[in-house]
Amino acid sequence: MTRGMTDSTSALTPERFLERFGRYFNRGRIDAITNLGFLFVEGRADGAYFEDTQGRRFLDMWCMGGTFSLGHRNPAVVRAAEAGLASDDFGSLFFFSEAKGLLAEKLARCTPGRLETTHPVVTGAEAIDLAIKLARGSTRRSAILHADHAYHGCTGFALSMMARGEMRDFAEPLVPDFHEIRYGDAADLAAKISDRTAAVVLEAVRTDADMAVPPADYFAEVRRLCDETGAKLIIDEVVCGLGRLGTLWGCEYWGVEPDMLVTGKGFSGGVFPMSAVVTRPECLDFFAESPYRTISSYAWSNVGARVTLAALEETERLLPRLAALGDTIEANLRTLQGRYGTALRGVRRAGMMFALDFADAATGMAFLGLMFGLGVLVVASSQRLDIVKLYPPLILEPAEVAEFSEKMESALKSLT
Ligand SMILES: Cc1ncc(COP(=O)(O)O)c(C=O)c1O
Structure with missing residues (x-):
């Protein structure tokens, strides 16, 4: 029996789901999803595809921002989870194990330079909250500089960096001493950074708003300014890491070494919740006074460590195919842009991440709906509905690339 099936004859259709379970969910959210035409009850998921309970199949070109970059239920990752569950449970946050050691050792080896100490959460x-705490604790300073229009998550410190609007304003007042810098503008950072700055928090490419790619020399200048002032450089790799920019880590794309690297989403292959901060050792010196200044019961999981190690190895195995795969996707997108340029005004790429610039928000949203109807999931930027983003799975095969291009052409034809 597949997920969402109560028995072999009664598929849990959206209507049945709403009738039986609807009242137990946030009504506003259900209504919003229904109005968009996206109400969906999950069935099986495999590789580049997921299905609903009625067997409708969707090509996943969002991958939940990279959570499913290795494809859904990647066999190597599932095997590691099964093997882990056969012998381990979460384990204790106070104790150590071989699985935890192997993951921490792997992260020290596969991250740049002196990034050496792992804190899973x-x-x-x-993970972002923890990195900011470590920056404040290790520098004994409080000011945090972050990019405008950034998205780093919805917890306390992360939310304090969010662009003003619906997701943040209702929770004000947030944590003090957070300040915006213009993403990609080194002169703006130079004007705002000082010996009061605890950390500068940036993504290698600003993914959420507009997929902004900074100038080539930006991160070298950011690193220099952080070194000069003693501020910690925190790079959020939750989306840009793990092959998304064609390199294992987004910071490698720019050749910069942060003081702290924050990873999540695809880190544990989409089958287990695990994220982490990997730091230079000195970021933790202040922990010597009290090693349990921060704990999280479900952080240092033995099963999660095995799963994450398998996901990292699988990501590394896929890296050599990404340049050619990205080139093919880009060439197809540019051909379509040439043909349907009134709706699709531009195509941008950073590694295996693509932005489609539509004429306006209505066209972007219409494109999403048409693609969903054709069995392809893509998403718009939460801050810019005219920009549709593609995070293709790294395992995509030529037939799936062709299917995507054909369906995209059909959607664009209907729009022009
Ligand atoms: C760049 C970035 N950082 C951090 C986060 C937060 O991750 P999570 O949703 O696991 O809390 C996200 C989530 O989308 C993200 O896109």
Whole structure:
């Protein structure tokens, strides 16, 4: 029996789901999803595809921002989870194990330079919160500089960096001493950074708003300014890491070494909740006074460590195919842009991440709906509905690339 099936004859259709379970969910959210035409009850998921309970199949070109970059239920990752559950449970946050050691050793080896110490947590936002705490604790300063229009998650410190609007304003007042810098503008950072700055928090590419790619020399200048002032450089790799920019880590794309690297989403292959902060050792010196200044019951999981190690190895195995795969996708997108340029005004790429610039928000949203109807999931930027983003799975095969291009052409034809 597949997920969402109560028995072999009664598929849990959206109507049946709403009738039986609807009242137990946030009504506003259900209504919003229904109005968009996206109400969906999950069935099986495999590789580049997921299905609903009625067997409708969707090609996943969002991958939940990279959570499913290795494809759904990647066999190597599922095997590691099964093997882990056969012998381990979460384990204790106070104790150590071989699985934890192997993951921490792997991270020290596969991250740049002096990034050496691993702190796993559960979500990306929790990892961001931890990195900011470590920056404040290790520098004994409080000011945090972050990019305008950034998205780093919905917990306390992460939310304090969010662009003003619906997701943040209702929770004000947030944590003090957070300040915006213009993303990609080194002169703006130079004007705002000082010996009061605890950390500068940036993504290698600003993914949420507009997929902004900074100038080539930006991160070298950011690193220099952080070194000069003693501020910690925190790079949020939750989306840009793990092959998304064609390199294992987004910071490698720019050749910069942060003081702290924050990872999540695809880190544990989409089958287990695990995120992490990997730091230079000196970021933790202040922990010597009290090693349990921060704990999280479900952080240092033995099963999660095995799963994450398998996901990292699988990501590394896929890296050599990404340049050619990205080139093919880009060439197809540019051909379509040439043919349907009144609706699709531009195509941008950073590694295996693409932005489609539509004429306006209505056209972007219409494109999403048409693609969903054709069995392809893509998303718009939460801050810019005229920009549709593609995070293709790294395992995509030529037939799936062709299917995507054909369906995209059909959607664009209906729009022009
Ligand atoms: C760049 C970035 N950082 C952090 C997060 C937060 O991750 P999580 O949703 O696991 O808390 C996200 C989530 O989308 C993200 O896109």
